Amino acid sequence: MDTRKLEYFVEVVRAGSFTRAAERLHVAQPAISKSIQKLEDELQLILFDRSEKSVTLTPEGKVLLGHAQSILGSIEEARKEMEELRGLERGEIRIGLPSMYGSFYFPQIIKEFKKKYPSLLISVVEEGTLQVRKLIERKEVDLGIIDFDHAGPEIEVIPLLTEEMVACFPIGHPLAGRKSIPLQEMIHEPLILFKEGYFQRNLIMETSQTANIVPNITFSTNQLSLIRSLVAEGIGVTLFLRVVADSDPQLRSVSLNPPVFLHLGVGRSRNTYLSKASQIFLEFLKDRISHGFSTSASATLTTKSIPYGYPDA
Known part of the structure; x- marks a missing residue:
């Protein structure tokens, strides 16, 4: 008809x-x-x-x-x-964010983006990088911050930054004064970790299996602030991005030996149409990358060209 x-x-x-x-x-x-x-x-x-x-x-x-x-x-x-x-008078951007990245890098990005595009809605799903990757694959989010070394062939990734993962101890802990510590040694300490799906926890579990050690996990939560508080109170130790550890005067950060770095990028599914609003946000992030948006002196902005879609480790 x-x-x-x-x-x-x-x-x-x-x-x-x-x-x-x-x-x-x-x-x-x-x-x-x-x-x-x-x-x-x-x-x-x-x-x-x-x-x-x-x-x-x-x-x-x-x-x-x-x-x-x-x-x-x-x-x-x-x-x-x-x-x-x-005309970008409306539209929704669904983003998957890890807790540590979201807390320290994202607020300023959102603030600047909303000034430019006040009518666009941003919906955030807070999960670990490994879980965010699955959300992208299942098309439950449009964009996600993930470890681009574990992106998978179905995900296109634009590198954002490289940040060191460090051991975190309360003030006065016997290991707090060390210059570096093997991850295998840290596994014997009472561990306070994020739940499954986070790079931090996955790193502990893989290292434990390789060393044939049962990790001493005493508490699990997805609340970044709670982990920081429990470590500061001496309940246990954890792994954080250096930007997180160094921002808290009650924590002491120690590099791992060998050092571990998390390579963060913004990922999207290769097989999914990206809405106009999400395209604009992606372009905004690219512009921030070109001008540098790190809030931490320890973070290294990644600008070199790399092949997209690394296979899973």
Whole structure:
């Protein structure tokens, strides 16, 4: 069913005659009559009672009028919504963020982006880098901050920065004064970790399996602030990005031996259409990369060209 025929049909009803409808639509009157005739032939129903001077709807025409108005209304809403999206008057960006990155890098990025695009909605899902990768693969988020060394072939990644992962101890801990510490040695300490799906926990578990050691995990949570507080109180030790550890005067950071670095990038599915709003946000991030957006002296901005889509380790 041609929507133009429906437009003519509704306008004839509004105008009360074929002639006035043609005048309003700036169309020749025979074209209107021919279109309505074709519509009736297609439906095999009579829509207008033409026996009177004024055009009136038949019962069948009245039923079609409700559907036609609904269809044309939906089309108009879709048109307006597409116009709004083109003009970035609305749109949602779904982003997966690890806790440590989100807490220390993202607030300023969001602040600057919202100043430029105040009408766009940003929805954040807070998970570990490994879980964020799965969210991207399942198309539950549009963009996600992940470890680009473990991106997978289905994900395109733009490198953001490289940050050191360090051991964190409370003030006065026997290991707090060390220049470096093997991760295998740290595993024997009471560990306070993020839950599954975080790079930090995965690193501990892989190292434990390799060394055939059962890790001493005493507490698990996804709350960054809670982990910091528990470590500061001497309940246990943890692994943090250096930017997190060095921002808390109650914690002491020690490099791992050998050192461990987390290479962060913004990932998107190669097989999914990226909305206009998400495209704009991605371009915004690229611009921040080119100008440097690190909030930590220890963070190294990654600008070199690398192949996208590393296989899983």
